[in-house]
Amino acid sequence: MKWLIWLITLSLSAQPVYSWDLSELFKPQKKKVVQQTGHSKKTKKKAEPSPTPKPKADEGRKNYYQVDADWMARYSALEAIWKYQIPEDDQIIFEAGKYYVPPVVYRHYDDMAVTPKRNGSRAAPH
């Protein structure tokens, strides 16, 4: 019996009561501070210029580019080679001997001209 009491006393003495820190548990709660966020002073990045040169936009027709018959012939030839027409082709205008194309059509030309054909050569008819 003496041995049992001694063992219990020994186990209690291994973790002394004074080592338990209960101050964190009973200390008053901290007030929540709302952090005010100001407007960011970062300026918006300017749009980078397109890598391909574009013809001048026609002043009379907003968002349209004026191209000549030679460009139009090359564009049509590329579409025929690739068999790839786009719905925006309907927006091409011919007026007073001039062709007006929307930017999508111009980019379509660039895509077809730059993309190499399967045999390795470029489709662009220069």
Add this chain to the structure above:
Amino acid sequence: MEAARLRTENGVVISKIGGAYLYIFTGGEPIGSVHAGNTVQVDYWLHVSGRPRFISMDATMAGQKFKPSIYPGKSNQPANWSGGFYILSSKQGKLDVVISQRLWEKIADQPTRDRVKALQQAMSREANLNVTIERVKKEYRIKSVIIE
């Protein structure tokens, strides 16, 4: 605004954009003729290498019914013709853009003949054609021809 229509006939790419017709030749040695009604005929004989070549017809003043036709192959092309464009308008006698057989016979010396032949060949290898068609008294006529 009309749709851009693209089709290929006998190796010739035909594009219709509004009132304009584009006949595009992408390679080889195309020969044939484009007819506009019964009065206007444009013969072509080209040597295409590299960039595509074309005949452009501006028919915005020719009315809605205007529909040119293309006939590939040799037809009645003149003798001593070395290529290029041969433009005829049956109702406009003074407008034919052609070196006629009569003029060819007038050129007596061979060096001049060679130069004319060289001019035709240069046109055949390099030039494009823009033709403006108009409708006068139910007949199609050529208003302007630009070889560029």
